[in-house]
Amino acid sequence: MSDHADFTTFMQNYQDMVYSTAVRLLGNSAQAEDVSQDVFLKAYERFDDLRESPTAGGWLKTVATNMSLNHLSRYRKRWRFFSEIVRDHEDPDSGGEVEFAAPDNFFESVNASERRAWVEEALEKLPEHQRVPLVLFHFENIPYDEIASKLGVSLSKVKTDILRGRQALAGHLVRAADAGNVEANTTQN
Amino acid sequence: MSHDPLQKFVHKALSDLPNRRAPRSLIDRVNAAIAMREALPWYARGFTAWPAPARILTVVAGVAAVAAFAWLGLLGTEFFTATPVSEIATERAPMLSALGSAFITLLEGLKIAIERVAQPYLLAALIIMGAGYAACIGAGAGIYRFLHSHRE
Numbered sequence: 001m002s003d004h005a006d007f008t009t010f011m012q013n014y015q016d017m018v019y020s021t022a023v024r025l026l027g028n029s030a031q032a033e034d035v036s037q038d039v040f041l042k043a044y045e046r047f048d049d050l051r052e053s054p055t056a057g058g059w060l061k062t063v064a065t066n067m068s069l070n071h072l073s074r075y076r077k078r079w080r081f082f083s084e085i086v087r088d089h090e091d092p093d094s095g096g097e098v099e100f101a102a103p104d105n106f107f108e109s110v111n112a113s114e115r116r117a118w119v120e121e122a123l124e125k126l127p128e129h130q131r132v133p134l135v136l137f138h139f140e141n142i143p144y145d146e147i148a149s150k151l152g153v154s155l156s157k158v159k160t161d162i163l164r165g166r167q168a169l170a171g172h173l174v175r176a177a178d179a180g181n182v183e184a185n186t187t188q189n
Numbered sequence: 190m191s192h193d194p195l196q197k198f199v200h201k202a203l204s205d206l207p208n209r210r211a212p213r214s215l216i217d218r219v220n221a222a223i224a225m226r227e228a229l230p231w232y233a234r235g236f237t238a239w240p241a242p243a244r245i246l247t248v249v250a251g252v253a254a255v256a257a258f259a260w261l262g263l264l265g266t267e268f269f270t271a272t273p274v275s276e277i278a279t280e281r282a283p284m285l286s287a288l289g290s291a292f293i294t295l296l297e298g299l300k301i302a303i304e305r306v307a308q309p310y311l312l313a314a315l316i317i318m319g320a321g322y323a324a325c326i327g328a329g330a331g332i333y334r335f336l337h338s339h340r341e
Contacts, residue, residue, distance in 0.1 A: 004220075004223075008216060018211070020211075036211065037215065037219050041223065116206060119202050123203070166195050167195070169202075173202070
């Protein structure tokens with residue numbers, strides 16, 4: 001098989017993982033596709049090392065994470081001065097307490113695809129300063145102090161943002177469940 | 190992982206999520222970008238993609254250029270400060286000598302201008318201009334933020 005065909009197979013194997021990493025951090029599918037493209041172009045330059053490497057997946061995930069964070073920090077620097085001063089006031093989910101008992105059977109009556117859609121949608125609705133540390137902590141299993149150093153913020157801010165992110169995510173899920181119940185009742189009646 | 194039920198719930202909800210499907214266009218886009226890169230001549234690609242001899246030659250040429258500039262700089266200093274050399278230069282290369290004189294005159298003019306700027310009234314004018322500029326930027330940003338926060 002030619003190098004080119006090999007690389008296409010390599011991309012087919014890893015494209016979903018790379019794209020998922022980028023889209024969950026960036027919260028934007030077009031930007032995630034751009035970042036995924038850059039990740040694979042970087043991988044192509046090192047394909048001789050990566051093609052047989054058992055750690056290729058880990059390498060791609062790390063590069064996708066770092067490139068997504070770089071993308072976010074470039075974007076943030078560009079627009080912070082003009083548009084982010086009112087962030088905390090604009091965000092209704094940033095600190096509100098959520099009535100959420102987190103029962104184990106929360107998703108019991110929901111099928112897998114609906115559940116997936118709810119969680120993905122709830123994640124996308126989170127503001128960047130909550131979504132990014134939450135994704136790094138729960139998807140990438142990166143500890144708090146490493147997240148703080150990656151994002152260039154204090155440890156306490158990371159902990160607060162993750163805590164508020166969880167509450168906001170739970171809030172979105174509760175609202176999605178309520179809306180689902182209302183819809184189901186309307187259909188039954 | 191902690192025993193906080195919310196943390197446990199969120200962790201399970203997130204870690205159970207399967208990967209999202211990448212857009213169909215991704216592989217085609219990457220292949221097109223690779224083809225475009227490979228169509229470029231070697232010297233138009235990134236330095237790391239250059240052939241090894243070309244990279245070595247470039248580094249050697251770069252070092253040589255820096256050394257040559259440093260040597261010329263030293264020579265130039267000597268040319269305009271040491272009287273005998275300047276005289277020889279004026280005789281043999283009047284054009285270069287004239288250029289050197291013009292450069293020195295320019296430097297002296299710049300020095301006088303800096304001394305003038307150090308005058309209190311000029312400093313005050315500069316401070317007022319800077320403050321006005323900062324005020325314009327601040328007002329623009331404030332108005333933008335105000336409008337932005339009331340837009341949504």
